Amino acid sequence: MPYCPNCGVELAASALKCPLCGASAVTELGDEERAARAARGLGLESLSAMDTRSGDPSVEDKDFASAAGGRERDTLRWEVLSVSTLISAIAVCAVNLLTTENLSWALYPLSSLTFVWVVLTALIELRAKPALGLPIAFLALPAYLLALDFVEGQLSWAWPIGIPIAVIVEASFGLAFYISGLTKWRPLLAMSFFFLAATLSCLGIEGSLSLALLGGIRIRWSGVVAASLIPVSGFLIYVHLRVLHNARIRRLFRL
Amino acid sequence: MRRIDHQARNRRKASLGFTDDAGSWYALDNAAIIMPAVSGPVETSLFRLSATLTEIVRLPVLQAALDRVVARFPYFAVELRRGFFWHYLVPHPEAIRVEADSVSPCQGFDMHRRGTVLFRVRTRDRTIACEFSHVIADGTGGMRFLKNLLVEYFRILDPGDRRLDRETIGPDIDFFDLDARPDPEETEDAYNKYYPGKYPFPPQAPAAFHLRSERLARGSHRVMMGLIDLGPALAKSKEYRVSLTEFLAAVYLEAMQSIWSGTSGSFRRPQLSIEIPVNMRSFFETKTNRNFSLFVHAWLDLRLGPRTLAEIAAKVHHQLGQEIDAQGMKRHITRNVRGGRSLSIRAIPLAFKAPLMRSLYAHFGTNMISGLISNLGAVRMPAAIEDRIDRFDFVGTPSTTILTGATVLSWKGKLHCAFGSLAVSRDLERRFFSRLQALGIPVLVECNFKED
Numbered sequence: 001m002p003y004c005p006n007c008g009v010e011l012a013a014s015a016l017k018c019p020l021c022g023a024s025a026v027t028e029l030g031d032e033e034r035a036a037r038a039a040r041g042l043g044l045e046s047l048s049a050m051d052t053r054s055g056d057p058s059v060e061d062k063d064f065a066s067a068a069g070g071r072e073r074d075t076l077r078w079e080v081l082s083v084s085t086l087i088s089a090i091a092v093c094a095v096n097l098l099t100t101e102n103l104s105w106a107l108y109p110l111s112s113l114t115f116v117w118v119v120l121t122a123l124i125e126l127r128a129k130p131a132l133g134l135p136i137a138f139l140a141l142p143a144y145l146l147a148l149d150f151v152e153g154q155l156s157w158a159w160p161i162g163i164p165i166a167v168i169v170e171a172s173f174g175l176a177f178y179i180s181g182l183t184k185w186r187p188l189l190a191m192s193f194f195f196l197a198a199t200l201s202c203l204g205i206e207g208s209l210s211l212a213l214l215g216g217i218r219i220r221w222s223g224v225v226a227a228s229l230i231p232v233s234g235f236l237i238y239v240h241l242r243v244l245h246n247a248r249i250r251r252l253f254r255l
Numbered sequence: 256m257r258r259i260d261h262q263a264r265n266r267r268k269a270s271l272g273f274t275d276d277a278g279s280w281y282a283l284d285n286a287a288i289i290m291p292a293v294s295g296p297v298e299t300s301l302f303r304l305s306a307t308l309t310e311i312v313r314l315p316v317l318q319a320a321l322d323r324v325v326a327r328f329p330y331f332a333v334e335l336r337r338g339f340f341w342h343y344l345v346p347h348p349e350a351i352r353v354e355a356d357s358v359s360p361c362q363g364f365d366m367h368r369r370g371t372v373l374f375r376v377r378t379r380d381r382t383i384a385c386e387f388s389h390v391i392a393d394g395t396g397g398m399r400f401l402k403n404l405l406v407e408y409f410r411i412l413d414p415g416d417r418r419l420d421r422e423t424i425g426p427d428i429d430f431f432d433l434d435a436r437p438d439p440e441e442t443e444d445a446y447n448k449y450y451p452g453k454y455p456f457p458p459q460a461p462a463a464f465h466l467r468s469e470r471l472a473r474g475s476h477r478v479m480m481g482l483i484d485l486g487p488a489l490a491k492s493k494e495y496r497v498s499l500t501e502f503l504a505a506v507y508l509e510a511m512q513s514i515w516s517g518t519s520g521s522f523r524r525p526q527l528s529i530e531i532p533v534n535m536r537s538f539f540e541t542k543t544n545r546n547f548s549l550f551v552h553a554w555l556d557l558r559l560g561p562r563t564l565a566e567i568a569a570k571v572h573h574q575l576g577q578e579i580d581a582q583g584m585k586r587h588i589t590r591n592v593r594g595g596r597s598l599s600i601r602a603i604p605l606a607f608k609a610p611l612m613r614s615l616y617a618h619f620g621t622n623m624i625s626g627l628i629s630n631l632g633a634v635r636m637p638a639a640i641e642d643r644i645d646r647f648d649f650v651g652t653p654s655t656t657i658l659t660g661a662t663v664l665s666w667k668g669k670l671h672c673a674f675g676s677l678a679v680s681r682d683l684e685r686r687f688f689s690r691l692q693a694l695g696i697p698v699l700v701e702c703n704f705k706e707d
Contacts, residue, residue: 001699007685008692009481010699019479019702020685031697038692041685042513076520 002027008038078124085117107151115144138174141166160212168204172197188240192233199229281330281344285446285592286546287390291335291342292612293620294366294388297473297677301361302394302662303650304401305384309643312378313412318353320407321376325351327433328400328544330442331374331391335366340605344391347372355379358703359476361386361652361675376404381645383408389546394631394649395534396544399429402636406430409640418639428542429635438542445541446592454589457578460552460623463528464515466658468680476675478650479684482699483670483691491694495568500630500663501575503672504529504553505568507628507661510686512567515557528554530624531575535588538581549587551578552624564690617656626683627653627660634666641667650675659683 002011002025004018017024021041089110096106118140126133142163149158176197180190199222206222283290294300325332332351333344351372356379357363365371366388373388374397385404387397410419417423424430471477492502511527532548541547553571555562562570577583594600603611634647646666650673653660658678664671674684688698 004700007689007700009688010697012699012701015701019700019704020681020688031695034697035693035695038689041689042693 003034005037006041008034008036008041010034074124078121081117081120081124085113089113108148111144111147111151114147115140118143138170141170157212161208164208165205168208169201172200172204186240188236192236192240195229195233195236199226199233202226279346280336281333281442282444283342283344283390284444284543284545284547285595286393286548288341288595289612289616290388290390291366292609293616294390296365297362298654299361299364299652300366300389301364301386301652302389302397303360303384303386303648304394304397305382305648305650306401306405307645307648308381308383309645311381312383314353314378316411317376317378317383317404317408319411320404321351321353323407323411323433324400324404327403327431327435327437328441329437330544331387331400333373333391334369334371335373335390337605340601340603340608342390342605344373351376353378356382356384358705359474360384360478360650360703362474362476364388366390374400392544393534393546393548394532394629395536395547398631398634399431399544402429402634403431403433405640405644406637407433409643416639419637423639424637430637440542441544443541443543444545445535445539445543445547446588447596448541449535449539449585450588450592450596451585452589454585456590457583457586459619460528460554461526462524462622463526463554463625464511464518464524464557465522465625465656466511466514466678466680466683467518467520467522468658468678468682470655470658471677471679476652476677476703477681478703479674479676479681479688480648480701480703481670481672481674481684481688481691482646482701483672484697485665485668485670487696488670488691491696495565497568497572499670500531500628501553501571502568503630503661503663504531504575504628505564505571506687506690507626507683508553508555508567508571509562509564510683510690511625512555512557512561513686514682516561525557526554527557527625528552528623530627532627532629533579533584535584538584549584549591551575551587621654621656624657626657627651629660629662631662631664634664646671648673653677661687 001013002015003009004011004021004023005026006021006023007018009018009020011018011025015025092106092109092113093103096103119137122133122136122140124133126137145162145166146155146158149155149162173194176190176193180193183189183193202222202225203219206219207217210216210218290300329346330344332347334347336343336345347370354375354377356377364375364386366373373391375386377384377386383401383405385397385401387400392400406419406424410416413419421430421432488502489499492499495502495505497505507529508527511529515523515527530550530552532550535547535549536543539547551574553574555567555570600608629649629651631649636644644666646669647664648671649662649664651660651662653675655677659674659676662673662675674687676684688700692698
């Protein structure tokens with residue numbers, strides 16, 4: 001019978017080479033020699049080494065240590081994001097320079113690209129360094145609005161209107177997200193928190209606008225929103241506490 | 256949740272002359288409903304059971320035997336149809352013809368094409384092969400068909416041999432009276448029958464590592480078959496204090512562990528998970544020939560460092576022991592059945608449901624497993640024809656995500672372990688079989704690609 005000199009396995013009578021490794025078939029191998037060759041084929045020096053190692057000396061502890069998380073994947077994602085953002089920025093600047101011979105309108109897409117890059121970088125970093133990623137993600141929008149206002153040549157609307165609205169909206173929804181996580185994303189509770197966040201955002205938007213434009217806080221349409229959403233949120237919390245307190249989003253929607 | 260009276264349903268089917276409620280159509284069982292959505296020209300959902308005889312197959316005799324057996328298993332001779340909410344099956348109007356076998360098993364099959372029967376019988380030289388779509392049967396149902404086909408083949412070949420008469424073979428769930436009417440219970444959806452109602456779902460596994468390899472050309476399916484001496488394999492399993500399936504799963508995991516350690520890049524997920532089908536007939540009584548198997552997982556978390564084969568075997572033994580019992584399996588039934596019984600899911604038209612099923616299958620199916628090892632167990636045949644069958648083989652079609660999967664059965668002191676692969680790389684097969692050989696278990700390796 002033919003045998004594989006590397007794998008040690010027996011081969012079909014008509015086989016000229018091993019289907020596993022491609023080595024030319026040989027004859028006349030004893031059982032012990034076949035086992036020894038199979039062990040060597042796996043990279044083992046001796047049969048006794050098999051059960052003290054994982055069966056393959058190439059399997060090192062360091063291989064396993066490096067897998068503790070998706071760090072490599074995150075780095076690759078960040079690299080792809082950065083390269084694509086850079087290429088886009090260069091293309092935008094080049095088009096602007098070739099058509100008008102100075103940087104003018106390109107500053108707007110550049111601001112937007114920078115904003116997207118900062119936010120996505122912060123989100124990628126969130127898993128590894130949430131203490132750093134969260135503040136960056138939070139500050140990115142106000143900084144972006146400030147940059148847009150600055151591009152226009154004077155700081156007119158960013159400080160009195162843009163930044164307060166951005167901070168209130170981000171803080172409201174960030175808080176809703178955080179509290180939903182604390183309550184294990186129970187569907188009705190999460191919905192009620194996000195309704196409350198939307199209410200707070202509307203109040204903040206109208207308050208900031210009226211303060212900047214009319215010189216005092218006046219609540220009109222956002223009050224209607226609040227009067228509509230707060231009872232709904234209360235009802236959802238009530239239903240959750242009375243009926244669906246064990247529901248989970250994944251199960252409810254068969255995810 | 257509405258309870259279904261399966262006994263009444265089966266009685267009604269029987270009184271109607273073995274048709275379903277509305278006449279000549281069959282509903283897909285709970286495991287099958289996802290298959291049409293996730294199957295394609297490469298992932299055909301076919302599995303193959305074949306017998307190699309000691310003499311050349313005589314085609315007219317095989318065709319005659321097939322005609323007789325198909326009449327007893329009419330629920331296999333069906334085509335797939337699209338309904339508004341679900342797929343369904345209708346009888347194929349013509350006789351099933353024996354086809355010529357090909358080098359790549361389970362390929363060249365499109366279940367969605369009108370006129371395609373969901374199983375086929377192929378032959379070449381000494382081999383009789385049945386390829387079944389998982390839409391109509393699992394390994395147990397398919398093996399029952401093949402066994403009856405073989406018995407009938409030899410009965411027609413030797414009409415005077417009384418040893419193959421029904422009375423001589425005796426009562427056996429695998430061997431059917433071909434003159435009797437099919438029992439409606441043979442097509443029942445046993446998942447629904449044993450749906451326990453309010454049971455918790457099994458825990459969700461994390462995404463698993465997958466082999467990275469270039470794919471074989473479309474239509475190619477490599478089968479690396481290892482013929483392993485059963486005695487030494489059982490002795491080695493006993494040495495590790497695990498069952499044979501657990502031992503093979505451990506060797507599989509160890510091979511994957513080695514491959515994982517040599518892999519780099521962003522696809523190197525630290526979870527290895529092997530899917531192992533469990534025949535639910537061992538826990539819940541049914542005569543069904545449709546699907547009635549579920550999956551459990553043996554896994555390794557590679558962030559915790561490499562393990563020796565002995566450690567892996569012990570871990571696999573405890574993992575499977577913890578999961579495989581009637582109560583544990585009911586959790587799996589619950590997960591599979593509850594969605595299909597939900598009114599909100601049933602009300603979604605098939606056109607929208609199919610993409611959703613594909614997505615769920617990828618996310619909660621293939622994404623969670625690194626490989627598969629399916630052990631059909633020991634094949635038994637009547638003593639009168641045992642000596643006329645050289646070997647049985649079992650081959651499955653792996654998904655394009657896991658690329659390679661193993662299927663096992665045993666016959667007359669040999670373990671037939673087949674790695675069906677869509678990958679160019681043979682690293683997994685090489686490590687698996689070499690490891691067995693290194694452990695002192697003799698292995699003979701064959702490949703369906705003749706250049707090998």
